[in-house]
Every structure is written in structure tokens, then in C-alpha cells.
Amino acid sequence: MTRIHTHTSIDSSQDFWFALKEEAKAVSQREPLLSSYLHACVLSHHNLETSLSFILSNKISDDVMPAIAVSEMFDEAYLLNPSMIDAAMLDAMAIVQRDPAVSTYLPVLIHFKGFQALQVHRLAHYLWQKGRKELALFMQSRNSEVFSVDIHPAAVIGKGVMFDHATGIVIGETAVVEDNVSILQEVTLGGTGNESGDRHPKVRQGVMIGSGAKILGNIEIGRGSRIGAGSVVLNDVPQCTTVVGVPAKVVGITDCDRPCDSMQQNVLANSPPG
The missing domain is CATH 2.160.10.10 (Hexapeptide repeat proteins)
Structure with a gap:
């Protein structure tokens, strides 16, 4: 039988973001060792866009491509193509609904590599559509190296x-x-x-x-x-x-x-x- 997640009132990225921050606050109180990590990933941000940008850019960056440069790409993409954020929210909600091992959104965003790899692909696809194919292929390569998920940017x-x-x-x-x-x-x-x-x-x-x-x-x-x-x-x-x-x-x-x-x-x- 299909599971129905408990966040029935969520119908916008703002609602999703509020629920996510409440989860992060609760976990931070229960597990102080994660407090600074959750602050950096979620609690210090004002919206889902900047939180996702921070999380993903720190995952994908390497010695050649620093996190700040990757974050700027995500920030631009989310600003010019806000449907990417709506897609990310629906991806996370789908995981909570379908996966019996998870009941909250927070672990999806900060731990689930399937979710993270899909969001990195969304950036690569955005870059590909903008004609920035070399950069898109770089993102594909990093996605494969970091998450073992290989998706062509097109x-x-x-x-x-x-x-x-x-x-x-x-x-x-x-x-x-x-x-x-x-x-x-x-x-x-x-x-x-x-x-x-x-x-x-x-x-x-x-x-x-x-x-x-x-x-x-x-x-x-x-x-x-x-x-x-x-x-x-x-x-x-x-x-x-x-x-x-x-x-x-x-x-x-x-x-x-x-x-x-x-x-x-x-x-x-x-x-x-x-």
C-alpha cells in the first residue's frame, strides 16, 4: 500500500522550507554534535535555494573547482529557472512518500545521494541548454565521481x-x-x-x-x-x-x-x- 507522508499541508516551496527548518532545529537539539553542521547546511539560510546550493556545491567541489564557484552556478540556475526548486521539492516529497526507511525531509537533503545526484544533473542540464556544454560535462563527471551516478547533461x-x-x-x-x-x-x-x-x-x-x-x-x-x-x-x-x-x-x-x-x-x- 502507498504510504502517505505526514506533511499534508505542504503545497509550496515556502511550506517545504519551513518544515525542513523545523526538522533541522529538532535534530540539532537532540544531537548537539550535528548542530554546527545543520546550521551550515540549513539553519543559516533563508530559503531552500541557498540551502541546496550550499549542500550541493560542497559535495561537488574539488581542488580545481572551489565550492564558491559551483555555488554561483547553482544560485544563477535557481534564480533564472525557479522550476528547478519546485522539482527538487517534489523529488524530496516523493522519497518521503515512497521510501519506508525515511519519514522526514532533512535526511533526504543532507544525506541521500540519489536526491543530490538528481539535483546536480538538473544544474548540468540547465548549463547544457544554455550552451555551456563543457561546464555541463564537468558537472556530469563530478556527479559520477562523487555519487556514482552518470547522467548525460542532455x-x-x-x-x-x-x-x-x-x-x-x-x-x-x-x-x-x-x-x-x-x-x-x-x-x-x-x-x-x-x-x-x-x-x-x-x-x-x-x-x-x-x-x-x-x-x-x-x-x-x-x-x-x-x-x-x-x-x-x-x-x-x-x-x-x-x-x-x-x-x-x-x-x-x-x-x-x-x-x-x-x-x-x-x-x-x-x-x-x-
Whole structure:
């Protein structure tokens, strides 16, 4: 059954930010050793934009690219493209709703590398769209080095997306991941060779992709479908169906329009279509 998080009144980034600061204050009081860390990451900031910019720039920076330079890129992107902040908020809310291991927003922002890697990709994608491709590729490289998540800056990713565990996720240049998708570790959205042009998967809304799945080629993963762990998918997947295997085959229908929410990993939980 889908979990419903307790922050039912949150419908804006301001509400989200208030809830986040309240969580940070409570943790800081309970665990004084984290007080200065939480102050630097959350409590010293006035909005979600500057907090995220600080957290992510300190994760991505290195000896060549200092945190202040990365932070300036995030600040510019959030100012000129505020939809990035809305997407980040919805990503965090999706994690709290879908992951039984987390019930508050604070650990998502400061600890969850899947969330952080996705926000770094959003910056890389912003830079790519602005024609700053070399800088975008630098961000992709750092994302891969720091979080073990390799997403080409041109890849299009929607909002309310959850990278669960995230290690080893690879997403190619012409891939599209629509809103409200859950992707587990070691998933590849790749090509089938060295062909050029539009060559990567298109994942529609509500999809759940199990750990280790490889989806290859310019194929469509239909809305509300579910890909079983370890599957190799080489052909289109109809909407609201479950596929599993090597090569993947239809084994049933999904129990809801958004398997991304239920996160049901047992692909045998539904009967095959009649």
C-alpha cells in the first residue's frame, strides 16, 4: 500500500522550507554534535535555494573547482529557472512518500545521494541548454565521481523522481524520464551500440524500474509500467504492464496507475493478463 507522508499541508516551496527548518532545529537539539553542521547546511539560510546550493556545491567541489564557484552556478540556475526548486521539492516529497526507511525531509537533503545526484544533473542540464556544454560535462563527471551516478547533461528528467540507493545508475544522452518515476540502483537507460541520433529509452509517467534493470535502445516504457529487477528490456513496454526477464517479457499487469508509489518489487504479485 502507498504510504502517505505526514506533511499534508505542504503545497509550496515556502511550506517545504519551513518544515525542513523545523526538522533541522529538532535534530540539532537532540544531537548537539550535528548542530554546527545543520546550521551550515540549513539553519543559516533563508530559503531552500541557498540551502541546496550550499549542500550541493560542497559535495561537488574539488581542488580545481572551489565550492564558491559551483555555488554561483547553482544560485544563477535557481534564480533564472525557479522550476528547478519546485522539482527538487517534489523529488524530496516523493522519497518521503515512497521510501519506508525515511519519514522526514532533512535526511533526504543532507544525506541521500540519489536526491543530490538528481539535483546536480538538473544544474548540468540547465548549463547544457544554455550552451555551456563543457561546464555541463564537468558537472556530469563530478556527479559520477562523487555519487556514482552518470547522467548525460542532455537527458531530460521530470519531477517527483526517486533514485533509490542510486549507485550505478546510468542514463544516456537522448533518454527521457517523465514525472513520478522510481529508479533503483544499477539501472541503465542506454543505447544498443554506437549509433547516433535518438537512441535511448523514453520512460513515461508512473513507472518503477527495479534494481539492475538494463533498458536499451530508443524504446518506450509505457505509463504506469513496472520493470522487474535484473531485466534486460529491448522492446517497447505497453502501459500498465509488468515485464521481467532476459530478455524481458510481459508477466502481468500493474496493480495501480503509479507503481512508482507502491514500489512493489514482487513481479509475481499480479496474475498474468487473461
